[in-house]
Amino acid sequence: MHDSNHSPIVLPNEEATAAFALRLAHAIRPGLVIYLRGDLGAGKTTLVRALLLALGYKGRVKSPTYTLVESYDVRGLHLRHFDLYRFRDADEWEEAGFRDEFDAHNICLVEWPEQAAGLLPEADLSLTFEILQDGREIFLHAYTEAGTKCLNAL
Numbered sequence: 001m002h003d004s005n006h007s008p009i010v011l012p013n014e015e016a017t018a019a020f021a022l023r024l025a026h027a028i029r030p031g032l033v034i035y036l037r038g039d040l041g042a043g044k045t046t047l048v049r050a051l052l053l054a055l056g057y058k059g060r061v062k063s064p065t066y067t068l069v070e071s072y073d074v075r076g077l078h079l080r081h082f083d084l085y086r087f088r089d090a091d092e093w094e095e096a097g098f099r100d101e102f103d104a105h106n107i108c109l110v111e112w113p114e115q116a117a118g119l120l121p122e123a124d125l126s127l128t129f130e131i132l133q134d135g136r137e138i139f140l141h142a143y144t145e146a147g148t149k150c151l152n153a154l
Helices: 014-027 044-054 090-096 145-153
Strands: 009-011 033-037 069-074 077-083 106-111 125-132 135-142
Touching: 009 014, 014 044, 014 135, 014 145, 033 044, 044 077, 044 106, 044 125, 125 145, 135 145
Parallel strands: 033 106, 033 125, 077 106
Antiparallel strands: 009 135, 069 077, 125 135
């Protein structure tokens, strides 16, 4: 694991989360795998929602807690938002065809990646959320050249 590539980013409120999401929207590229780590309520889905809004998505952004994945197409980008919190079975992974979603065209945002350890491709980028007394803090880590390019574009 690489050390954090940037100083932690403090997000004191949803407006700060939206501002960070706007920066991320300009930096993401097709093919990226982004792990979103953190406790329940840490802001992972809130960030995905803000990212989609920053990209211009006009529809409803649902949490994929029960469906495991939600797909969004906006501005020529294909985003796949996975929430693997309830994921328990490797056979389910294969039967659902999730492996096919991780390709050079889709941007895959994965909450709770540890639930599918050994099945998921390596992350290009990891965002680790920590709950603070006032707001959130995100630690950014790049694991690949594509992840490093994304971080450098922020």
